[in-house]
Amino acid sequence: EAQVTQNPRYLITVTGKKLTVTCSQNMNHEYMSWYRQDPGLGLRQIYYSMNVEVTDKGDVPEGYKVSRKEKRNFPLILESPSPNQTSLYFCASSLRQGRMGDTGELFFGEGSRLTVL
Amino acid sequence: DQQVKQNSPSLSVQEGRISILNCDYTNSMFDYFLWYKKYPAEGPTFLISISSIKDKNEDGRFTVFLNKSAKHLSLHIVPSQPGDSAVYFCAAKEYGNKLVFGAGTILRVKS
Numbered sequence A: 001e002a003q004v005t006q007n008p009r010y011l012i013t014v015t016g017k018k019l020t021v022t023c024s025q026n027m028n029h030e031y032m033s034w035y036r037q038d039p040g041l042g043l044r045q046i047y048y049s050m051n052v053e054v055t056d057k058g059d060v061p062e063g064y065k066v067s068r069k070e071k072r073n074f075p076l077i078l079e080s081p082s083p084n085q086t087s088l089y090f091c092a093s094s095l096r097q098g099r100m101g102d103t104g105e106l107f108f109g110e111g112s113r114l115t116v117l
Numbered sequence B: 001d002q003q004v005k006q007n008s009p010s011l012s013v014q015e016g017r018i019s020i021l022n023c024d025y026t027n028s029m030f031d032y033f034l035w036y037k038k039y040p041a042e043g044p045t046f047l048i049s050i051s052s053i054k055d056k057n058e059d060g061r062f063t064v065f066l067n068k069s070a071k072h073l074s075l076h077i078v079p080s081q082p083g084d085s086a087v088y089f090c091a092a093k094e095y096g097n098k099l100v101f102g103a104g105t106i107l108r109v110k111s
Helices: none
Strands: A004-007 A010-013 A019-025 A031-038 A042-051 A054-057 A076-078 A087-094 A112-116 B010-014 B019-025 B030-038 B045-051 B056-059 B062-067 B072-077 B086-094 B099-101 B105-110
Touching: A004 A087, A010 A019, A019 A031, A019 A087, A019 A112, A042 B086, A042 B099, B010 B019, B019 B030, B019 B086, B019 B105, B030 B062, B045 B056, B045 B062, B045 B072, B072 B086
Parallel strands: A010 A112, B010 B105
Antiparallel strands: A004 A019, A019 A076, A031 A042, A031 A087, A042 A054, A087 A112, B019 B072, B030 B045, B030 B086, B056 B062, B062 B072, B086 B099, B086 B105
């Protein structure tokens, strides 16, 4: 089954304790991205990757890091989480984002709800 | 500066009636517009899209209308069903660029 898998789905942590949210896709997609969803703000892009070893900042990258060492994986790293990073996080992937024929369709994971105390 | 705006946070509709969700945008360079649907505890899923060169696209009960002169698009659901109750996100993209999402509209279909 084609899917984007995120872990953990739920996490409560404390300020300053490093954490990683993993994301894996099995569709051989080149493009992967992380979003956060906050009430009244919709989905805002954190980081994205056009291919292996190619990553770039989205709209709200502060406090986050990413890496793309393999095509299927795109982990989101919070080196020193703060309460304002409490949010619902989504990983997404696409075959063609930014390329010819791109219709904008993204495939999303089920989300990771993070609470930072 | 929000390029894609959904001004109605929520909408309540009776089962069997039409649901109309609205979206406004500011960037005239957008080439595709999409609607995503999100249920609680799930990720958004693609629903329907429309190219900027068209003014209507239909898929079963779902129709998206694009009015470029007004920079406005709408999603019509006819007839509405209780299973349509979800958050609907409007999104738009410029060629070679990322998707920009609206804030979402919560649709409740009452039986």
